[in-house]
Amino acid sequence: MTSLIPEGATRLTVVGAPQIAQRKPAWLKQQGKIAGPNYRDIKSTMRGLDLHTVCEEAGCPNIHECWEDREATFLIGGEDCTRRCGFCQIATGRPKAYDRDEPRRVAEAVEAMGLHFAVVTGVARDDLADKAAWLYAETCRQIHARLPHCGVELLIDDFGADPRLLRLVLDAEPEVLAHNLETVRRLFRHVRPAFDYDGSLELLERARRWGRAAVKSNLMLGLGETEDEVCESMRDLAEVGCQILTVGQYLQPTHKHLALQRYVEPDEFTRYARYGRQLGFDHVEAGPLVRSSFRAGRQAINAGAWERPKAVGGRGPDQERPKAVGVR
Numbered sequence: 302m303t304s305l306i307p308e309g310a311t312r313l314t315v316v317g318a319p320q321i322a323q324r325k326p327a328w329l330k331q332q333g334k335i336a337g338p339n340y341r342d343i344k345s346t347m348r349g350l351d352l353h354t355v356c357e358e359a360g361c362p363n364i365h366e367c368w369e370d371r372e373a374t375f376l377i378g379g380e381d382c383t384r385r386c387g388f389c390q391i392a393t394g395r396p397k398a399y400d401r402d403e404p405r406r407v408a409e410a411v412e413a414m415g416l417h418f419a420v421v422t423g424v425a426r427d428d429l430a431d432k433a434a435w436l437y438a439e440t441c442r443q444i445h446a447r448l449p450h451c452g453v454e455l456l457i458d459d460f461g462a463d464p465r466l467l468r469l470v471l472d473a474e475p476e477v478l479a480h481n482l483e484t485v486r487r488l489f490r491h492v493r494p495a496f497d498y499d500g501s502l503e504l505l506e507r508a509r510r511w512g513r514a515a516v517k518s519n520l521m522l523g524l525g526e527t528e529d530e531v532c533e534s535m536r537d538l539a540e541v542g543c544q545i546l547t548v549g550q551y552l553q554p555t556h557k558h559l560a561l562q563r564y565v566e567p568d569e570f571t572r573y574a575r576y577g578r579q580l581g582f583d584h585v586e587a588g589p590l591v592r593s594s595f596r597a598g599r600q601a602i603n604a605g606a607w608e609r610p611k612a613v614g615g616r617g618p619d620q621e622r623p624k625a626v627g628v629r
Contacts, residue, residue: 326564328589329550373416374594375407377440378423378433385495396428404436408443411451417610418598419444420479422456425495432458434466438473445474452476452607454517454597462500464507471512476607477545477600478508479517481593482538485530492524492559502541509542515583515606517545519593524551525562528569532576539580544604546582548573549591565589 379396411419421440426433434457441453454477460466471478482501483489489498509516518538520531531548538546548570553561570587577585584603586595601607
């Protein structure tokens, strides 16, 4: 595979970097979606209880599809992150006190929305001794206690490379354990300065060995990577046992974020999906509008980690939660 980026064209300046001089292509323009009954029900429930999800606040283009499948994503740990990544819209600052009641409130929200699958992510909390690992674990336990049929994906940071904290999270038995690599090795230090490329791979490898959860990661494209580099990162992820991979388009939030280098053609995403199947991933979701949590429940099903409740059109039966199963 060859690069579509002219040599020397990569602009990684964070502050003041302009967008590429190109109109947004047609394949990134989301068509109007028809709101189905599950979407309308969740929307009404949220307004009645004054609830908020990452799905709405981040303006996710896939909200109709995910909510119709009764899936949603929650952000825990507060509004301020202790790390600064040039692609992320979350503010960097001094977080507020540790809210130990948050897991209960999130679980109540999941129950009120009648979700079948919940994705829980959070800000980095390097100010805490446990890096907020307990918060992830307890949120997972509370959701399972209230809705035994509901699948849970925990999308975590690296917890400062402390393996004990990863074990704490895995002991809560999420159906999916996700940690996003996000970009290729060459760009990693600039895109994710507080993280480590090999450290992220090591976390995913430990999660695969230690837990029963399906292991998942994400790559975002358009920051100056080449196709060869993307394929190299895919091989790295496959070698550590990653089972689910999502690949999507990076969009520059503001002029203060990492500069967008290019819009990736749909055919290129198709090549990555095909290559992922060759590498042995259980599920690869690749496309311009794909986000990490897009159709997370379907991804878990394809990885053998979760089974959708039989009453797919309603709020789900009160049935015993299926255990995660091995798939390799």
